[in-house]
Structure formats: C-alpha cells, structure tokens
Amino acid sequence: MPSGTQVRYELQTNGTLLSDAWLDLFERYEVAVGVSLDGPPRANDRHRLSHAGRSSAASAVRGIELLRSRPQLFAGLLAVVDLANDPAEVHDYLAAFAPPVIDFGLPHATHDDPPHRGDPSVPEYGLWMSKVYDTWLAQPEHRHSVRMLEDIVALSSGVRGSVETLGLAPPTSVVIESDGSIEGGGGYLPHRFSAADGYRNPSVYCADLEYLIRHVQGSLRQHGWDPYAQATSSS
Structure with a gap:
C-alpha cells in the first residue's frame, strides 16, 4: 500500500x-x-x-x-x-x-442470470429508485444522504462521485468477505458479465440507470440548475 x-x-x-x-x-x-x-x-x-x-x-x-x-x-x-x-x-x-x-x-445479477422483472421492457429498477429520489427530495427535514442519488448529481455537475458503481472513477475500496476472500468494491462490474463476452457488455441495469439519471437531471433543471452547463464549466 x-x-x-x-x-x-x-x-x-x-x-x-x-x-x-x-x-x-x-x-x-x-x-x-x-x-x-x-x-x-x-x-x-x-x-x-x-x-x-x-x-x-x-x-x-x-x-x-x-x-x-x-x-x-x-x-x-x-x-x-x-x-x-x-x-x-x-x-x-x-x-x-x-x-x-x-x-x-441493486440485486446482484448478470446477463446469464438477469434480475427479476415483472416486465423486461420497462426500466423497473430505474422507476423504483426515481420514486426514492422524489421522496427524499420532498422531505428537506431529513439530513441523511442517499449515496447513489448524490453521486448522480455530482457526476452530472462534473464532480467525482464517492463510489465506483457509477462513472469511471477507479475503485477506492476493497471488500473482505466473511470467508476471508478479497474483492473490488462496488457491484457494477459483475452486472456486465456474460459467459459469452466476459465483461464486454453494458450493465444489465443499463436502461434502469439511464432512466434514473435522466429523472434526476430533469429534476435539477426544474429547480433552475442545468447539469450540462455545470459539467462544461467544471471541465
């Protein structure tokens, strides 16, 4: 180290x-x-x-x-x-x-073992997390952070996120499992896996993450903040 x-x-x-x-x-x-x-x-x-x-x-x-x-x-x-x-x-x-x-x-899943969905054509996990975002935003008395949502706001404005599950930042954490094995932090990389192509795939949650990111950025615009303009000024 x-x-x-x-x-x-x-x-x-x-x-x-x-x-x-x-x-x-x-x-x-x-x-x-x-x-x-x-x-x-x-x-x-x-x-x-x-x-x-x-x-x-x-x-x-x-x-x-x-x-x-x-x-x-x-x-x-x-x-x-x-x-x-x-x-x-x-x-x-x-x-x-x-x-x-x-x-x-998000539940661990791969392209060979995809997450449960009621309707595979709908970004159900993105919709679910969007409702969490709306609930969190509607209650300013709460002081807790919701890491995934704050990371989307940060990355949209050109600021590095706190975890590697979103964006392209290198891992800063390792996980020691109960059996003593060590693995990289975060869950996004396994979500890309398939036996046919290894990790050369989009995430199985790609549509969900796109929906959630667009939902958060749409909310920011409604509050007078253009995340794209922020990202440009920060670069």
Missing part, C-alpha cells in the same frame, strides 16, 4: 448480533458499522429471515438502536432494491432511524 494512504474500516452486518461488547471492540479499532435492512419487517423478511426461518427485523432494529447510541460508529443503512416493496415506504422507514447515509443496492 502506498505510503500516506489513509485506510478506513467499515463492517457491514445485519445487526442482529450487535452488543455493547462488540461496539467497544469496534470503537477501540475505529471500525464504522453499517447495517443491512431492506425496509419495514414485512419487506425485510422477504430475504432476511434467521437461520431458523423466523423474522430478523426486531433484532436488526435493536442493533440499529444500539449503534445510534454511539453515532461515531454508525456508518448508515443499506437496503437491496426489491420491486415487491414500496420505494417511498422503504425510504421513510429507514430515514426514521436518522442514519447518516442510506445506500440502495
């Missing part, structure tokens, strides 16, 4: 086993903690049941509340987009925990 490189550590967890003892350890080693929660109990339990097949929602909420008692450790919340869930309801439920950041992740 190059000298002078600053390393920040963040742990992602479902929050169910967090305790004061764990937080003491994280505090000692300056490890920030993010919690994965897909929304209200009904939404979260679609994919996040316990090993015994029971709801994990209450345990996750208990872990979040414990983290909130030590805000210096609370990195934010992560929700995986599920088209079966209501985007505004999910956003508002997560926002009620007053996290510093809400991350929305």
Whole structure:
C-alpha cells in the first residue's frame, strides 16, 4: 500500500448480533458499522429471515438502536432494491432511524442470470429508485444522504462521485468477505458479465440507470440548475 494512504474500516452486518461488547471492540479499532435492512419487517423478511426461518427485523432494529447510541460508529443503512416493496415506504422507514447515509443496492445479477422483472421492457429498477429520489427530495427535514442519488448529481455537475458503481472513477475500496476472500468494491462490474463476452457488455441495469439519471437531471433543471452547463464549466 502506498505510503500516506489513509485506510478506513467499515463492517457491514445485519445487526442482529450487535452488543455493547462488540461496539467497544469496534470503537477501540475505529471500525464504522453499517447495517443491512431492506425496509419495514414485512419487506425485510422477504430475504432476511434467521437461520431458523423466523423474522430478523426486531433484532436488526435493536442493533440499529444500539449503534445510534454511539453515532461515531454508525456508518448508515443499506437496503437491496426489491420491486415487491414500496420505494417511498422503504425510504421513510429507514430515514426514521436518522442514519447518516442510506445506500440502495441493486440485486446482484448478470446477463446469464438477469434480475427479476415483472416486465423486461420497462426500466423497473430505474422507476423504483426515481420514486426514492422524489421522496427524499420532498422531505428537506431529513439530513441523511442517499449515496447513489448524490453521486448522480455530482457526476452530472462534473464532480467525482464517492463510489465506483457509477462513472469511471477507479475503485477506492476493497471488500473482505466473511470467508476471508478479497474483492473490488462496488457491484457494477459483475452486472456486465456474460459467459459469452466476459465483461464486454453494458450493465444489465443499463436502461434502469439511464432512466434514473435522466429523472434526476430533469429534476435539477426544474429547480433552475442545468447539469450540462455545470459539467462544461467544471471541465
């Protein structure tokens, strides 16, 4: 690692086993903690049941509340987009925990194993995230960031985004999996994969991302800001 490189550590967890003892350890080693929660109990339990097949929602909420008692450790919340869930309801439920950041992740998928869609001709994930954007923008009392949406605003105005899932910035994070394996941060590269062409494909979410980007930029224009003019002046 190059000298002078600053390393920040963040742990992602479902929050169910967090305790004061764990937080003491994280505090000692300056490890920030993010919690994965897909929304209200009904939404979260679609994919996040316990090993015994029971709801994990209450345990996750208990872990979040414990983290909130030590805000210096609370990195934010992560929700995986599920088209079966209501985007505004999910956003508002997560926002009620007053996290510093809400991350929305698109489900891992490839061209050989595409994401679930009700209608493949419709950019359903882009529509879903556009509703999150509208909900987030309509409530100025919230102080949390939504990383994907803020990155679209930043990239549209010529500013480098914070993560490599959008734009062309080089990766600045690595992921250490629970089995010890190490991989690059972000999920956009796997979304390009096919057995026939490797990674020489557009993202399986290309139409969704295009729809979302155009939606955000359209909103900026309605508020008197031309992102293209901003990008030109910044170059």
